Amino acid sequence: MAVVSTDLPRSLPGFETIRRYRNAAGQVIAKLLPGDFYVTETDEVLDTVLGSCVSACIRNTRQGIGGMNHFMLPRPSGDGDDTWGSVAGRATRYGTASMEQLINRVLRTGGSRADLEVKIFGGGRVLSSLTDVGNHNVLFVREFLRAEGLRVTSEDVGESCPRHVQYFPLTGRVRVRHLNSRQTSDVVSHEQKYLSGLEKAPVAGEIDLF
Known part of the structure; x- marks a missing residue:
């Protein structure tokens, strides 16, 4: 149950559009949707639901500062002008x-890549009408991290179920719940709608975090 609160800790610059609230226990929750990423230096819970999408949870273990992302495709399809490098407003999709x-x-706060702890989640095979985009996402994120010289310390990926993930950047703790068949249909519906408009939505009005 969400509780309306006016005493939330201030978010880092650029993340003001992320939905944040306090739950009944008083914890600050930052809710991530597809295309979002969020970094915090305070005691918050980063919360998301993943079907075929993947989230990386990355923290600076020396400073307890970390964040999470949520993406559905590694890169735009096609060879047109809609590439992540040329369309900044769409980039984090x-x-x-x-x-x-x-x-x-995360590195901007200080420290080096050697200080980073990386965990990955999601990539379930839930969109039966498509090539296994979930597995494609998992292969992509593993290869990306390998190329960056970053080691994955924990993961829960693949299979055929969506996941509810809660990440605690201050400590690195993660809670993962595999969702049931009824919940799966809701996740699939949302992902299909998101995917259908992913490369069609206008750039105007989007937030460029950097």
């Missing part, structure tokens, strides 16, 4: 830029 921006924002 795709894994290529979402991963880079998450890593860079």
Whole structure:
């Protein structure tokens, strides 16, 4: 149950559009949707639901600062002008830029790549009408992290179920719940709608976090 609160800790610059609230226990929850990423230096819970999408949870273990992303495709399809490098407003919809921006924002607080702890989640086979996009996402994020010289310390990926993930950047703790068949249909419906408009939505009005 969400509780309306006016005493939330201030978010880092650029993340003001992320939905945040206090739950009944008083914890600050930051709710991530597809295309989002969020970094915090306070005691917050980063919360998301993943079907075929993937989230990377990355933290600076020396400073307890970390964040999470949520992406559905590694990069835009096709060879047109809609590439992550040329359309900044759309960038974090795709894994290529979402991963880079998450890593860079955590590193901006100080420390080195050796201080980073990485965990990955999601990539379930839930969209039966498509090639296994979930597995494609998992392969992409593993290869991306390998190329960046970052080791995955924990993961819960693949299979055929969606996941509810809660990440605690201050400590690195993660809670993962595999969702049931009724909940799966809701996740699939939302992902199909998101996917259908992913490369069609206008750039105007979007937030460029950097």
